[in-house]
Amino acid sequence: MKCKVCRQHAVIDVRRHNAGFCRTHFLDHISNQVVRTIKEFKMFGPDDRLLVAVSGGKDSLALWDVLVDLGYDVTGFYLDLGIGGYSTRSKDACIRYADGKGAKLIVRNLRDEHGYTVPELSKLARRAPCSGCGLNKRYEFNRAALEEGFDILITGHNLDDEVATLFGNVLHWNTDMLGRQAPVLQERILTAGHGAQKVMVKKVKPLVKIAERETAAYALLKGIDYVVEECPMVEGNTQHKYKEALTLLEEASPGTKSQMYFGFLKKAAPRFAAAPEDDVELTACAGCGAVTIEVETGEPMCSFCKMKALAHRRRADSLPAPSIRKPRT
Amino acid sequence: MRVRLRNPDRTVEVSGPRDVSMLLQELQIVPEAVLVIRNATLLTRDETLNEDDEVEVRPVLSGGSGP
Ligand code: SF4
Ligand SMILES: [Zn+2]
Ligand SMILES: [Zn+2]
Numbered sequence: 001m002k003c004k005v006c007r008q009h010a011v012i013d014v015r016r017h018n019a020g021f022c023r024t025h026f027l028d029h030i031s032n033q034v035v036r037t038i039k040e041f042k043m044f045g046p047d048d049r050l051l052v053a054v055s056g057g058k059d060s061l062a063l064w065d066v067l068v069d070l071g072y073d074v075t076g077f078y079l080d081l082g083i084g085g086y087s088t089r090s091k092d093a094c095i096r097y098a099d100g101k102g103a104k105l106i107v108r109n110l111r112d113e114h115g116y117t118v119p120e121l122s123k124l125a126r127r128a129p130c131s132g133c134g135l136n137k138r139y140e141f142n143r144a145a146l147e148e149g150f151d152i153l154i155t156g157h158n159l160d161d162e163v164a165t166l167f168g169n170v171l172h173w174n175t176d177m178l179g180r181q182a183p184v185l186q187e188r189i190l191t192a193g194h195g196a197q198k199v200m201v202k203k204v205k206p207l208v209k210i211a212e213r214e215t216a217a218y219a220l221l222k223g224i225d226y227v228v229e230e231c232p233m234v235e236g237n238t239q240h241k242y243k244e245a246l247t248l249l250e251e252a253s254p255g256t257k258s259q260m261y262f263g264f265l266k267k268a269a270p271r272f273a274a275a276p277e278d279d280v281e282l283t284a285c286a287g288c289g290a291v292t293i294e295v296e297t298g299e300p301m302c303s304f305c306k307m308k309a310l311a312h313r314r315r316a317d318s319l320p321a322p323s324i325r326k327p328r329t
Numbered sequence: 330m331r332v333r334l335r336n337p338d339r340t341v342e343v344s345g346p347r348d349v350s351m352l353l354q355e356l357q358i359v360p361e362a363v364l365v366i367r368n369a370t371l372l373t374r375d376e377t378l379n380e381d382d383e384v385e386v387r388p389v390l391s392g393g394s395g396p
Contacts, residue, residue: 001373011371015361020373057391130392160390216364216389217371228387230336240392244362247390251361 012217015254023221030218033209034066041183043204044152050074051150053141054097054105056090056227058219059156061097063207065222067154068103075104075150079140081133082110082117086231093227108144110136116311118233124311129233132307139290139304145201157205160212163257164242166264179272182265183208188291190284199284199291211257212243330378332356333385345380352378353386362390 001010003022010020014029021029037043044050052067054060054076067074078094081087091107098105111117114136121136122129145153162181169177188200207215219226234240249256281294287305294300301309330345332352343352349372353360365372366385378384 001375010373013373023370058389059391212391213361213364213389216387220364220366220369220371220387223369228335230392234392237392240390243390243392247359247362251359 011221012214014211014214016211016250016258018254027218027221030062030210030214031066031070034063034206035070037183037206037209038204041204043184043206044072044202046072048073048151049149050152050154051077051106051141051145051148052154053077053079053137053156054094055156056093057156058216058224058226059158059161059207059212061093061224061226062215062218062222063154063156064097064103065101065224066218067206068101074154075106075148077141077144078105078107079137079144080107080109080111081136083119083231083233086227086229089229090227093225096225106144106148108140110140113140114308116315121307121311122233124314125307127307130237130239133233135304135307142201142203142290146198150201153201153203155203155205156207156215158207158210158212158215159257159261160243160246161239162205162208163246163261164239166261167242167246168238175272176274178269179274182269188282190282190291192284197284197289199289208261209258330380330382330384333383335385335387345378345382347378348374349376349378350374352384356386358386363388 001013001020002008003010003025004019005025006022008022011023012026013020050067050072052060052064052074054064056078064074064076076094076098078091080091094105095107097103116124118129118133118136121132125132141153141155166178166181168174169181183205185200185203187198187202189196190199246257282291283294283300284290285292285302285305286299287301287309290302290304292300292302330343332341332343333339334341334356341356343355347355349365350360353363353365353374360374364387366387367378367382372378372384
């Protein structure tokens with residue numbers, strides 16, 4: 001197979017573009033796709049301070065690399081989830097990359113911040129690991145971005161991630177989620193009592209045009225030493241099953257994934273966007289100030305604070321009660 | 330040839346020569362779900378593998394709720 005651009009020997013075939021690429025032109029192709037995505041969806045500009053959430057996996061490290069090479073002011077953010085050796089190896093991969101590239105990295109630890117690891121939280125809250133993990137990551141990424149004064153929060157969600165999420169939302173006719181699934185989520189400002197406060201930073205996904213196989217190829221060809229092993233908690237994760245099913249369709253008919261996702265964005269997403277009259281009253285969480293839904297009675301609590309309180313309550317309940325010595329008779 | 334598979338890590342022996350698509354077919358692996366790597370570079374489906382090659386078949390689909 002030959003490179004579409006220079007007719008030299010190709011190292012990768014991108015079947016949905018009906019093209020092969022040599023190393024140089026493949027790396028260019030990925031970088032160009034990211035640039036196009038940033039422009040098309042008005043994600044950010046050259047003066048913005050960017051925070052990219054990195055996991056040590058191929059997608060986030062490849063994205064970080066592309067953005068550094070494009071000259072953006074971008075800092076990595078790694079959240080240690082406490083998933084045994086997997087988290088240690090993931091953190092090491094991020095640190096190794098940052099050191100090698102001379103890139104800025106912020107590391108935080110979920111246990112130091114909130115008193116539990118992802119496996120502990122899953123047991124205490126009696127929820128599937130990925131659901132508790134997802135909620136905590138979203139919360140911590142946003143909090144870190146706000147606290148450290150970043151303009152934009154970037155995640156490495158790729159085409160496969162987005163199309164699998166879309167597929168799941170369609171299978172369950174999760175219309176609320178369909179209304180919110182987009183490559184850009186605008187920042188949220190709460191105006192309450194004394195002035196306005198930013199409670200949610202703008203979130204963007206510059207890899208939505210790029211398939212997972214291509215981010216892996218990019219990382220490999222750039223010599224990025226990413227973590228290939230899977231998180232041990234992923235077993236039985238439905239998102240993974242959707243990806244397998246969609247990849248079978250893609251194999252049979254290249255372009256299926258991108259047709260489904262970009263067709264959705266263009267033709268269907270606007271129909272699911274919340275009508276103004278459906279808009280629920282938003283307010284600040286009494287626990288942490290994050291944005292949440294106004295409640296009729298009692299104090300409003302965001303879903304993160306509810307989960308954290310539940311985990312800490314269950315842990316306290318499970319501790320043996322302090323023994324009281326019986327007075328001798 | 331020696332073929333390294335991941336998650337979990339293991340090695341299988343496959344006789345050569347044969348091309349990448351045939352190897353994947355024999356291992357019942359969907360080509361879109363993997364990268365095939367030899368000497369730290371990538372191979373397209375039409376590439377030929379020799380008896381004494383060492384290759385890695387690396388899965389690219391990851392699970393979970395994203396990064
Ligand atoms: S697989 Fe699940 S538990 Fe593991 S990091 Fe991803 S979301 Fe978290
Ligand atoms: Zn070329
Ligand atoms: Zn809260």
